[in-house]
Amino acid sequence: MKKMLYKTLCSGVVASLALTACSKPEADASASSKTDASASTEKTLKPFHFLTNWYAEAEHGGYYQAKAKDFYKDAGLDVTIQMGGPQVNNYQLLGAKKADCAIGADIATLNAISQGVGVTTVATAFQKELIVLIAHDDVSKIEQLKDKTLLIDSVSMSSWYPWFKAKYGLDDATVKPYTFNIQPFMVNKDYVQQGYFSSEPYALEQAGAKFKVFFLSDYDYPSYGNAVVCRTDVIQERPEEVKAFLAATMKGWKSYLEDSKAGDALIFKDNPQMTQGQIDYAIDKIKQHQFVTGGDAATMGIGIITPERMKVIHQMSVDLGLIDAAKAPLEKFYDDRFIKEIKEMP
Secondary structure, three states, X not given: OOOOOOOOOOOOHHHHHHHHHHHHXXXXXXXXXXXXXXXXXXXXXXXXXXXXXXOXXXXXXXXXXXXXXXXXXHOOEEEEEXXXXXXXXXXXXXXXXXXXXXXXXXXXXXXXXXXXXXXXXXXXXXXXXXXXXXXXXXXXXXXXXXXXXXXXXXXXXXXXXXXXXXXXXOOHHHEEEOOOXXXXXXXXXXXXXXXXXXXXXXXXXXXXXXXXXXXXXXXXOOOXXXXXXXXXXXXXXXXXXXXXXXXXXXXXXXXHHHOOHHHHXXXXXXXXXXXXXXXXXXXXXXXXXOOOOOOOHHHHOOOOOOHHHHHHHHHHHHHOOOOOOOOOOHHHHEOOOOHHHHOOOO
């Protein structure tokens, strides 16, 4: 908040008394008026509820930076960032109108639409999918993974796994549940596990493991990473708020990659278990692989989604039998009109 200061200059006792008697109430009234105006401005900020997909981490840095730097406030929004987690279903909360927008995953969004949930993808944080497969260092090619035991979670069984299974000829009998614990992988050379590019690899490095990381995006998996999904009714009824939220968020991402300190402070506040080491590791990987700034974002702006890419993702989901195109048509899948106008260049 800007502090309001005023100073009265006078010469002589009489002049001073006169000025104090006559001018100070005016100044006080002016100060009071400005304070009231400021309070009024604060009250006019429009509430906006955003839901992440996990505990606060560097992968959410753009949102926390936008809040810390008052980019949302400057855009007229009072944004609440609510952490997700393993037991949080973002699409259920969106369907129940407990959030305005959330971090989503492309195939999960299509599944939600096919089940009657009114949601639409409006932008993305990352131009590439963040999911990786982690094998022991004796594996040199991704094709070798079909002969290994794959540890994946239940959500992945209906998202990226069907694509991977079809592309590389996997057998479901070789799949076991992943419990978000690296110990089974550490003790069994035959295991391959899923991971998040900045989480499990970091934990394995800290544990001294030797491993090989395969980015799904390097093998033509088309989905975006950490897409921004909003309720369709919010898009229709409050389009200016959605656009303002996206503009401030993409500004936040650009700022976060330049200097993350402000956003990190809020991340630590929400998630005290987070460490600076893991945040630094994640930011380094985000920059190294150009998750935010690469691909179409390099020429069309941070957060961009394109009709061509969304069509490919949609068609892949139909071809793999993951969705019914009649229940989840392409036109309901995305709305790129806001993000293509924002053009927050890296």
